[in-house]
Amino acid sequence: MTHQPTPRRQALLALLALAATPALAQTDFSKVEIKAEKLSDTTWMLTGAGGNLGLSAGDDAVFLIDDQFAPMAPKIQAAIAQITKRPLQFVLNTHFHFDHTGGNEALGSKGALIVAHDNVRRRMSSDQLINFVGSSNKQPASPKVALPVVTVAGEISFHINGDEVYAFHVPRAHTDGDLIVHFRKSDVVHMGDVYFNGMYPFIDGSSGGTADGVLAAADRVLKLAGDKTRIIPGHGPLASKADLVDWRDMLATVIVRIKDLRLAGKSDAEIRAAGVTAEYDARYGNGFVKPEAFVQMMLGVLPPK
Numbered sequence: 001m002t003h004q005p006t007p008r009r010q011a012l013l014a015l016l017a018l019a020a021t022p023a024l025a026q027t028d029f030s031k032v033e034i035k036a037e038k039l040s041d042t043t044w045m046l047t048g049a050g051g052n053l054g055l056s057a058g059d060d061a062v063f064l065i066d067d068q069f070a071p072m073a074p075k076i077q078a079a080i081a082q083i084t085k086r087p088l089q090f091v092l093n094t095h096f097h098f099d100h101t102g103g104n105e106a107l108g109s110k111g112a113l114i115v116a117h118d119n120v121r122r123r124m125s126s127d128q129l130i131n132f133v134g135s136s137n138k139q140p141a142s143p144k145v146a147l148p149v150v151t152v153a154g155e156i157s158f159h160i161n162g163d164e165v166y167a168f169h170v171p172r173a174h175t176d177g178d179l180i181v182h183f184r185k186s187d188v189v190h191m192g193d194v195y196f197n198g199m200y201p202f203i204d205g206s207s208g209g210t211a212d213g214v215l216a217a218a219d220r221v222l223k224l225a226g227d228k229t230r231i232i233p234g235h236g237p238l239a240s241k242a243d244l245v246d247w248r249d250m251l252a253t254v255i256v257r258i259k260d261l262r263l264a265g266k267s268d269a270e271i272r273a274a275g276v277t278a279e280y281d282a283r284y285g286n287g288f289v290k291p292e293a294f295v296q297m298m299l300g301v302l303p304p305k
């Protein structure tokens, strides 16, 4: 007798498939602790397993950016309860990937209003394949309670906690549904996976991401950021504007090199052998995306010629 896969079982299988990737091979969620770092009177960065979280808490509302993996939801709720006694009112997803939306089901069930770009709801409504350099992870369709209730095409503002929380879409960047969030008064930006601090980025071409879109998004953040702006990346430690400038310049340089080689008629194999990332590998090549995988990925998220 065979058992029909339930949504819960499918989610587990997806998680197991992901666990085969190097970044999560060792993840035991029971051992992960949520750590909170206060960034202003009303904002915090929280880290655990999966994407970095942003939190605004104050007199009006509790507003959370992203919610990691499903097993992390109780720990995220406990961490928020250490900061505020108010209920979690808003969850904003920076994009649809399951290491940023896994807690939606638990938090949505408790009454949080989930907000995201239009394409996040569209992608979470059906099974998705997330490809990365020859491997792929299935993200099964989410139950209704986990889906965004408010969806955004361009931009949206939340007037809470004495701050203006401004979220805007950056087209075809990490995916086709990225929102970047600027806490204007607190001078904090959450970039989601458009920015991996200290690491080469993962750009999900299978979900509409492009290298030029990531570069344009980084430039947009650099325009609104000042020298004291705190930047929460999707992965990696809290960043400054200077960190983002360096990373953006690395990405721009690699993009130009690959485009030039393509214009010169070089094959993908020749470009992979050309050392286009060499001087950056020590600083950025030790994260989820290793140097060879980064070049291979870039070949897929840049225009053919």
Ligand SMILES: [Zn+2]
Binding pocket: 095, 097, 174, 193
């Ligand atoms: Zn992602």
